Amino acid sequence: MKITFYGHASLGIEVNDVHILVDPFISANPKASHINIDELKADYILVTHAHQDHIVDVEAIAKRTNAVVVSNYEIATYYQNKGLEAHPMNHGGQWDFEFGTVKYVNAIHTSSFPDGSYGGQPGGFVIEGEHKNIYIAGDTALTYDMQLIPLKTNLDLAILPIGDNFTMGIDDAITASDFVACDKVLGYHFDTFGYIEINHEEAKRKFFDSDKDLMLLEIGESIEL
Ligand code: NI
Numbered sequence: 001m002k003i004t005f006y007g008h009a010s011l012g013i014e015v016n017d018v019h020i021l022v023d024p025f026i027s028a029n030p031k032a033s034h035i036n037i038d039e040l041k042a043d044y045i046l047v048t049h050a051h052q053d054h055i056v057d058v059e060a061i062a063k064r065t066n067a068v069v070v071s072n073y074e075i076a077t078y079y080q081n082k083g084l085e086a087h088p089m090n091h092g093g094q095w096d097f098e099f100g101t102v103k104y105v106n107a108i109h110t111s112s113f114p115d116g117s118y119g120g121q122p123g124g125f126v127i128e129g130e131h132k133n134i135y136i137a138g139d140t141a142l143t144y145d146m147q148l149i150p151l152k153t154n155l156d157l158a159i160l161p162i163g164d165n166f167t168m169g170i171d172d173a174i175t176a177s178d179f180v181a182c183d184k185v186l187g188y189h190f191d192t193f194g195y196i197e198i199n200h201e202e203a204k205r206k207f208f209d210s211d212k213d214l215m216l217l218e219i220g221e222s223i224e225l
């Protein structure tokens, strides 16, 4: 499983030659200006919630690639109404896709579309694929619901928001890492806007002092699990 950070909360995941994008917010992110969305491959686009900073490029990429949008019922329906292919899910439900199993799990946040219309309830994804399991938390507060995840899934990587203000910050993300029983964390949702700028060295040191590993990737950088 290969994971690429495209800035903010945008990820590329490659499993067995299947390309998955998560929460594409790239063309509107000045920090990601070196990423061309017209060159990104996508068979599926996973959307955690409807906020602007998670959906800006969904339509353009899905139209070009015919990718299937996977999200909650309201967001999936919104894109189906625009003529895109979508797979609706809801909290606690899982589905076996060609690349692995996806479960839509709870997040504590909100989920309106940029025009104010209802985007359902926000979520995160647990992906079990190619003998590697990851948790993409989405925008969320720290929540005890995270403790449900390791009851079923041994995670190899937890992708957690760390920017604070709109989501968990560093200290809560360290607790979240305990809750999901995964000490290997990829941080996201930081630095994009003034409200969520973080001190990278301090963040990494806090994780290190808790016997955990916080990875912060450059935009466009990949890791292999
Ligand atoms: Ni959000």
Ligand code: MN
Pocket: 009, 051, 053, 054, 139, 166, 189
């Ligand atoms: Mn966000």
